[in-house]
Amino acid sequence: MSAAADALLAAWCTAMTPPPTFTVSTWAEAERVLPESSSARGARWRNAAAPYLAGIMDAIHEPGVRQIAVMKAAQAGGSEALGNILGYLIAHDPAPILVVQPTVEIAEEWSKERLADMIRTTPALAAVVRDRRQPRGSHRAESTLKLKTFPGGFLAIGGANTPNTFARRAVRVALADDVDRFPPVVGDEGDPAALLVQRTTTFHDGLTIFVSTPTLAGGRIDTLYARSDQRRYVVTCPRCGYEDWIAWNDPAHFRIAFDARDPATARLQCPDPERGGCGAGVSDPERRLMIVAAAARPDRGWRPTATAQEPGLIGFHLPAMLATLGSISANSLVAEWLSARQRGRESLRVFLNTRLAEGWEDRGVKIEPHTLLARREDYGEAVEVPAAAPALSAGVDVQVNRFELHVFAWGPGAERWLVDARIIPGDPKAPETRAALLDALGRKYRHASGHLLPIHATCMDSGYATEEVYDFVLAHQARHLYATKGFAGRSGTPVVGRPSEVRTGTRSRPVRLYPINTDDAKADVLNAVLLPTPGPGSCHLPLREWCDEEYVAQLTAEHRETRYNKAHVATHQVWVQDRSANHALDLAVLALAAYRLGRLDVGMSQMAQLLAAAGVPAPSGAPTAATPPPAGADTPPGRRVGRSQYLGG
Numbered sequence: 001m002s003a004a005a006d007a008l009l010a011a012w013c014t015a016m017t018p019p020p021t022f023t024v025s026t027w028a029e030a031e032r033v034l035p036e037s038s039s040a041r042g043a044r045w046r047n048a049a050a051p052y053l054a055g056i057m058d059a060i061h062e063p064g065v066r067q068i069a070v071m072k073a074a075q076a077g078g079s080e081a082l083g084n085i086l087g088y089l090i091a092h093d094p095a096p097i098l099v100v101q102p103t104v105e106i107a108e109e110w111s112k113e114r115l116a117d118m119i120r121t122t123p124a125l126a127a128v129v130r131d132r133r134q135p136r137g138s139h140r141a142e143s144t145l146k147l148k149t150f151p152g153g154f155l156a157i158g159g160a161n162t163p164n165t166f167a168r169r170a171v172r173v174a175l176a177d178d179v180d181r182f183p184p185v186v187g188d189e190g191d192p193a194a195l196l197v198q199r200t201t202t203f204h205d206g207l208t209i210f211v212s213t214p215t216l217a218g219g220r221i222d223t224l225y226a227r228s229d230q231r232r233y234v235v236t237c238p239r240c241g242y243e244d245w246i247a248w249n250d251p252a253h254f255r256i257a258f259d260a261r262d263p264a265t266a267r268l269q270c271p272d273p274e275r276g277g278c279g280a281g282v283s284d285p286e287r288r289l290m291i292v293a294a295a296a297r298p299d300r301g302w303r304p305t306a307t308a309q310e311p312g313l314i315g316f317h318l319p320a321m322l323a324t325l326g327s328i329s330a331n332s333l334v335a336e337w338l339s340a341r342q343r344g345r346e347s348l349r350v351f352l353n354t355r356l357a358e359g360w361e362d363r364g365v366k367i368e369p370h371t372l373l374a375r376r377e378d379y380g381e382a383v384e385v386p387a388a389a390p391a392l393s394a395g396v397d398v399q400v401n402r403f404e405l406h407v408f409a410w411g412p413g414a415e416r417w418l419v420d421a422r423i424i425p426g427d428p429k430a431p432e433t434r435a436a437l438l439d440a441l442g443r444k445y446r447h448a449s450g451h452l453l454p455i456h457a458t459c460m461d462s463g464y465a466t467e468e469v470y471d472f473v474l475a476h477q478a479r480h481l482y483a484t485k486g487f488a489g490r491s492g493t494p495v496v497g498r499p500s501e502v503r504t505g506t507r508s509r510p511v512r513l514y515p516i517n518t519d520d521a522k523a524d525v526l527n528a529v530l531l532p533t534p535g536p537g538s539c540h541l542p543l544r545e546w547c548d549e550e551y552v553a554q555l556t557a558e559h560r561e562t563r564y565n566k567a568h569v570a571t572h573q574v575w576v577q578d579r580s581a582n583h584a585l586d587l588a589v590l591a592l593a594a595y596r597l598g599r600l601d602v603g604m605s606q607m608a609q610l611l612a613a614a615g616v617p618a619p620s621g622a623p624t625a626a627t628p629p630p631a632g633a634d635t636p637p638g639r640r641v642g643r644s645q646y647l648g649g
Contacts, residue, residue, distance in 0.1 A: 023058045024060060024088040025054040025057050025058050027084070027087070027088045027091070027124075028047065028088070031124040031125075032122055034121065035120070036121070045080075049325060050325055051292050051294070051295030051301070051324070052233050052322045053078075053084075054295055054300050055233075055300030055302040056078075057081050057084050057088075059302075059314060060209070064312050065314055066200075066208070066311070066313065067208045067224070067313045068207070068209045068313075068314055068316070069221060069314070070221075071214055071222065071225045071316070071317050071357050072212070073320040073323065073356070073357040074213050074354040075325065076318050076322065076323045076357075077323070077325050078211055079211070082177060082211050083114065085175070086099070086118075086155070086175065087122060087124070090148075090150055090155065091128055094152030096154055096170065096171040097153060097155045097172070097174075098155075098156045098157075098165075098171040098196070099156070099177065100157075100159070100160050100165055100196060101160070101177055101178065102160055103160070103161045104162055105159070106159065107146070107157050107158055108145060110177070115157070129149070145157075156171070161186060162187075163187040166192065166199060169199065170200075170203070171203075172203040173207045173209070174197070174199050174207070175208075175211070176209065179193060180212040180213065181212070181215070181492075182220065182571075185565055193210065213353055215353055215360065216361075216570040217359035217360060218359065218569065218570035219570045220571075225315040227309040227310050227313060228306070228313045228315025229305075229306055229313070229315060230315055231302040231304050231314060232245035232303060233294060233302055233317075233322050234299075234303045237270045237290075238282065238286055238289070238290065239278050239280040240278035242270055246268065246322065247321075254271070255271075256334060258334045261338055263334040263338065266333070266334040268281070268283075268284075268286070268290075268330060270282065288324050302316060319357045320333055320354075320355040321333065336355060342536050342537070343414075343537045344538075345523070345530060345531075347537075367526065367556040367559075368556075369555075373548075379448075382446065383448045384445040384447075385409045385448065385453055387449065388415070390411070391600040392408070392409050392410070393595040394408070394590075394591055395461075395592075396437065396590065397461050397590065398460070398461055398463065398469060399428070400428075400464065402425045403424040405437070406418070406420065406591060407419040407445070408592075408595070412536065415537060415538055417539075418539070418540065419445055420445065421546050421584070421587075422546075424437050424440055428469075434472050438472075438476065441476075442479075456480060457480040457597055457600060458480065458482065459514070459516075460482065461590060462484065462485055462513065470502065470511045480598050482512070482593075484514045486515075486586075487517065487518060488575070489519065490515075490517040492520070493517050493520075495520055496514055496516060496593050497514065497516075497517065500513050516590075516593050519573070521589040521592055522560075525555075525585060525588045525589055525592060529555065553579065554581050554583050555584040555585050557585055558585060559575070559578060560575055560576070561573065561576050
């Protein structure tokens with residue numbers, strides 16, 4: 001055979017040889033470079049840093065898989081795994097791709113920050129994703145903020161809150177990030193998650209990936225995972241060889257155990273011998289080694305625990321107990337758990353969602369007023385403010401024929417005491433009525449130490465007599481008086497958001513209007529009412545004539561219910577009134593907002609020094625150093641803080 005024929009045969013054999021196996025995880029380790037803004041600070045991706053992610057990423061190669069649901073904890077690497085899948089598709093397996101974020105605004109931010117950084121720092125992506133500007137006459141499509149082009153495909157980016165995201169394009173791969181925060185429906189089209197799946201049906205190998213930290217039991221990601229094969233990450237005990245997955249507090253599986261409410265004793269506990277284990281405790285370094293070892297098995301550590309109810313649907317449950325990134329450890333998780341239990345129901349919900357990666361089941365607890373009446377306390381003879389509460393905040397509600405003013409005292413850990421509830425009758429638009437309100441706000445309250453305490457911060461609702469409220473606040477800002485407006489449907493945002501500036505009539509000087517997240521604020525108040533007293537986050541009621549059955553009925557006038565879309569998926573929660581009058585609850589929300597805006601947790605540290613000088617010891621757990629204002633809240637007038645202080649929560 002001639003040399004030419006040999007060369008031709010060799011070339012033909014090379015062309016017919018199947019390409020080597022190149023999965024998402026191998027591509028990521030070979031090509032992915034993390035941006036400087038990440039915790040890795042420009043380092044290359046290493047699967048060993050988060051070994052449990054390899055099986056999730058490589059699941060897109062499994063034959064017959066059409067949908068993947070990843071129910072994950074926060075900060076466990078799930079978003080970076082999604083980025084690796086996206087990078088692999090762009091660089092190695094190009095196709096029409098659609099990425100959907102909860103809103104258009106979030107989608108644009110994601111494109112500007114996360115996606116742009118990933119393309120810029122990863123040479124394999126920078127080489128194929130086309131620039132915004134193409135050479136004249138090239139006739140090649142240019143990339144935009146919402147559309148990235150590359151040879152063999154494109155990446156479209158949109159928000160789940162607009163029907164345009166789900167129109168026009170058929171894609172081979174659709175990725176839904178943070179799907180539990182998608183709107184209940186999009187326009188008149190229906191459930192956005194179902195619409196996303198429809199975008200892939202024209203491709204025989206179409207794939208939809210849903211990734212989210214769960215919010216509600218029965219929510220989108222929780223429902224998808226429940227219908228899947230429910231894969232769990234199975235580890236092996238280094239003492240006895242027992243294999244199982246890690247739960248939080250289920251003795252039938254590996255679980256996190258600790259002694260005497262001490263996070264330092266946290267460990268991974270093997271099930272008892274009667275359940276097949278040895279009952280031994282495993283240290284946190286050993287836990288990490290167990291997770292690394294599981295990834296070396298052929299199944300990459302992930303094993304199905306159920307039969308999928310829908311062909312081609314697989315699911316992964318990724319709780320923080322598997323995390324090997326950053327400072328997450330058994331000790332830190334136990335510390336968070338104990339703190340959440342101490343702070344109450346809403347903190348437990350955050351822990352359940354963001355650490356255990358489980359949906360919260362809200363049973364819509366209704367509080368019976370008579371149970372609160374029995375809990376009223378005598379603060380002491382001639383005492384209005386208990387010793388443990390050195391700071392006061394107030395809420396002012398504006399009605400057609402009156403002002404209502406409620407005052408709360410605050411102690412360490414946001415423990416609160418109701419101090420005063422009064423009505424200032426008259427037309428709120430009349431100067432004399434506002435003068436009477438000003439007198440009431442100037443009143444001082446007798447503390448157990450003998451000191452007279454002023455109201456340190458006040459929030460005033462601007463829903464009625466708006467112009468007069470603005471004028472009143474503008475004239476008395478030195479009293480730390482804030483104009484506010486409540487908004488529903490903002491759960492998960494700060495209780496008090498950044499203010500907008502409004503102008504009153506022809507006045508040139510603007511008034512700051514602070515938005516209040518009423519959903520989470522009401523949850524905070526009613527959680528405080530449910531907590532046993534005394535304790536951080538709890539609410540005390542005084543044994544006073546005005547703190548009667550009507551007051552506690554107003555305070556507990558609402559309960560929270562879960563709402564479902566037409567697909568019977570839990571999408572959001574709403575507050576439902578059980579009676580028409582709920583002023584006490586609204587005023588408690590305003591007083592909470594004033595506590596946050598007035599930074600009274602900072603003031604208590606200074607006030608504790610004053611009380612100590614008067615012979616009253618600081619309460620146990622009282623703050624000793626200044627703490628930053630809540631995330632998202634602006635600096636109150638008259639106070640100047642450094643930018644770094646806004647980084648706190």
